[in-house]
Each structure stands twice: as C-alpha cells, then as structure tokens.
Amino acid sequence: MVPDIERDETPWVRLDYKTPPQEAKKLLDFFDRFVVGQEKPKEKLASKFLMYKHGLNKEDKPAGVLLFPGPSGVGKTSMVKVFSNFLFGSPKTFTRIDCAEYQESHTIARLLGSPAGYVGLWDPDNPDPSRKGIEPQLSQWNIDKFGYQASVPNEVKQRKMRLTEELGKLNQKLQDLKDSQVEGPDDEARLISAFNLSLGEFKKFQAEIRQLDEKYPYRPGGYPAILLFDEIEKMHHEIVKVLLQILDNGMVTLANGKQTILRNCFIFMTSNVGSERLAELLENRGVVGFRTRTVEKIDHLIYKTTLEEIKRSKHFPTELIGRIGKENIMVFRQLKEPEIRKIIDMQLEQAWAQGR
Numbered sequence: 001m002v003p004d005i006e007r008d009e010t011p012w013v014r015l016d017y018k019t020p021p022q023e024a025k026k027l028l029d030f031f032d033r034f035v036v037g038q039e040k041p042k043e044k045l046a047s048k049f050l051m052y053k054h055g056l057n058k059e060d061k062p063a064g065v066l067l068f069p070g071p072s073g074v075g076k077t078s079m080v081k082v083f084s085n086f087l088f089g090s091p092k093t094f095t096r097i098d099c100a101e102y103q104e105s106h107t108i109a110r111l112l113g114s115p116a117g118y119v120g121l122w123d124p125d126n127p128d129p130s131r132k133g134i135e136p137q138l139s140q141w142n143i144d145k146f147g148y149q150a151s152v153p154n155e156v157k158q159r160k161m162r163l164t165e166e167l168g169k170l171n172q173k174l175q176d177l178k179d180s181q182v183e184g185p186d187d188e189a190r191l192i193s194a195f196n197l198s199l200g201e202f203k204k205f206q207a208e209i210r211q212l213d214e215k216y217p218y219r220p221g222g223y224p225a226i227l228l229f230d231e232i233e234k235m236h237h238e239i240v241k242v243l244l245q246i247l248d249n250g251m252v253t254l255a256n257g258k259q260t261i262l263r264n265c266f267i268f269m270t271s272n273v274g275s276e277r278l279a280e281l282l283e284n285r286g287v288v289g290f291r292t293r294t295v296e297k298i299d300h301l302i303y304k305t306t307l308e309e310i311k312r313s314k315h316f317p318t319e320l321i322g323r324i325g326k327e328n329i330m331v332f333r334q335l336k337e338p339e340i341r342k343i344i345d346m347q348l349e350q351a352w353a354q355g356r
Helices: 022-034 039-053 076-088 105-112 140-151 154-179 185-215 240-249 275-282 295-312 318-324 337-355
Strands: 064-069 095-098 225-230 251-253 259-261 265-271
Touching: 022 039, 022 076, 039 064, 039 076, 039 265, 064 318, 076 140, 076 225, 076 265, 095 140, 105 240, 140 225, 140 259, 154 185, 240 251, 240 265, 240 318, 275 295, 295 318
Parallel strands: 064 265, 095 225, 225 265
Antiparallel strands: 251 259
C-alpha cells in the first residue's frame, strides 16, 4: 500500500530542517538512512511532498518540480530512488527518461508516440493486439502504474496473478481440446464435457478478476507518480518543448491526441552543467579569501555559480529556467571525505546484510 500519502486538510507547518515537525521528520529520517549529506535538497523535497500531501501545491501544475545540478556520484539520482522507495516501497518504481537517448529530434516519438500515418502509431483502443502500436513512455498508464499498483493490497495482486496464470493454463487446455481428434461418439461426448467444464472454470476466473478490478478501479491521473529526466542537458532542444508543456499545465498531449495528466507527478531533472566550475571553486582556485568564508557564504557562492553556469548553458533556455523556478534548483555539493567514508560503511553493511 502507498504509505500515508492521502491528501488531507490538516494545518500546514513550515518545514525547518533543524526542528522539523514529526510528519516531516519521518521523511527526512528516511532520506538520512540512504542519502549522505545534501541536507538542503532533502529539506526541499520533504517540503514539496508535504505541500502536495496537504493540497497546497498548484492544482494545474505537477505535484512538484526540482532540478538537481551537481557532479556525478553525489546522490542526485539516489535521492529520486529513495523518494520512490518511501512512496511505493521500491527504489525502482518511477519513470526514468535517460536524456542521452534523446539527442535526436525524431526520438520524441519514444516519449509521445509515432505521428498519425507512421508505423508504430499507438492505438490502445484497437481490438487487434498486433495493431495497437508502440506505447510511448509518457502514456498515462506508464506514469500511473507504480502508484496504482502500490494502492492495491498485496494479497489482491497475488490473487490476480494466480488467476491470470490459471487462465493461461485453461486457455491452452481449451485450445488442445478444440484441436483434439474425435474417434467416435463416446470420445466426442467426453471431449465436449471436458471442454464445457474447462470453459466454465475459465469464465469463473474471469468473473473474479473483473470483481477485483471493479473493487480497485484504475483512475487515470489519480495516483502519485515520479518522473525523472536524467542528465537533462543531453536532451534535444526540440524535445525540451515537451517538458515545457508538462511544467506549464501538468499535462502533455501524445501523438495520437490523447492527453496524459501529470498533476500528481513529481518531476525531477538532474544535470552535470556547472560541475567543472564548481570543482574549481571547491579547490580554492580563482576565489580570493575562499578559506575564510562561512559555510552559509560558501553555500550561497556554490548556488550562485551553478545558477550562472546554467543560465549560460545553451541547454537551459530562459523559459525552462523560468518554469522550473530558481527556488527549485537544488545544487548537490561534492562529498567530503567523512561523507564518503560513511557511504562506504553503509554499502558494506548492505552487502553484509544481503550475504547473510
């Protein structure tokens, strides 16, 4: 089941990482178990989640939008995986768009589907399975499936799985009976009886699956979801327009004209833009008096420098930065030696636990 994310009307308390309310502390503690350092991104994501949970986010926008710039290996993607684990019980329950695979304009078809008249046009209503086409990554079901599956009790999912397996076996049995050679009247009567018995069981299992589906109906766009654009700077600039559409109104129009609703979806973007300049700063190159700066001033300088690099980058048009919002750009810092040691210790503990 999805853990405690039903939206409610209880009073909103502004999040303070030093003294967070109990509700926020639950999420922050969960982050701390898996992500070392990066306190500000943790706090921001927890704040976004609580605003969504309390119905305080804009209803015509995605549930939350965050850009995570920073060097490789500092926890950007891990943060998304941990959030996925918190929401749905697995670090793999989110839709990931590897932007390195979308460097050509024609690859937009993978996201939205093939245009009308082209091979592969997605037509989910076509009764012929061979002519349904290729389902795009941003179809409503691909966005919703993890949230919907998490909303259905495990025992119900297991029961449906067993029923589906039995239906497969019965379907094969019915086909075998249908193809059997009749060697006489008695044999024909036996085959008809066996066929009718199997057909009755088949219909019975089908009816039970329908009842379960009616009890836990799928509501398109009605589930929390996570969508990650990994290394957003590698995506073709024409495809960035798809992202702008999503950030604008929490929806996107597919090539077949159908719309995907993403207003319960948390949108994450990761980027390595500005990492080299940030590394120079942290190595004390080109900044007079860097060693004497306070932590707060260093954090501000890191944010300011990264933002300047993002603005300067051709991969981040002004309208994209505007849709994201500067306040939603959370810079991930290079890990310090004690943090790296802690990560190694955590990984060793996990490996030890898995090996026992």
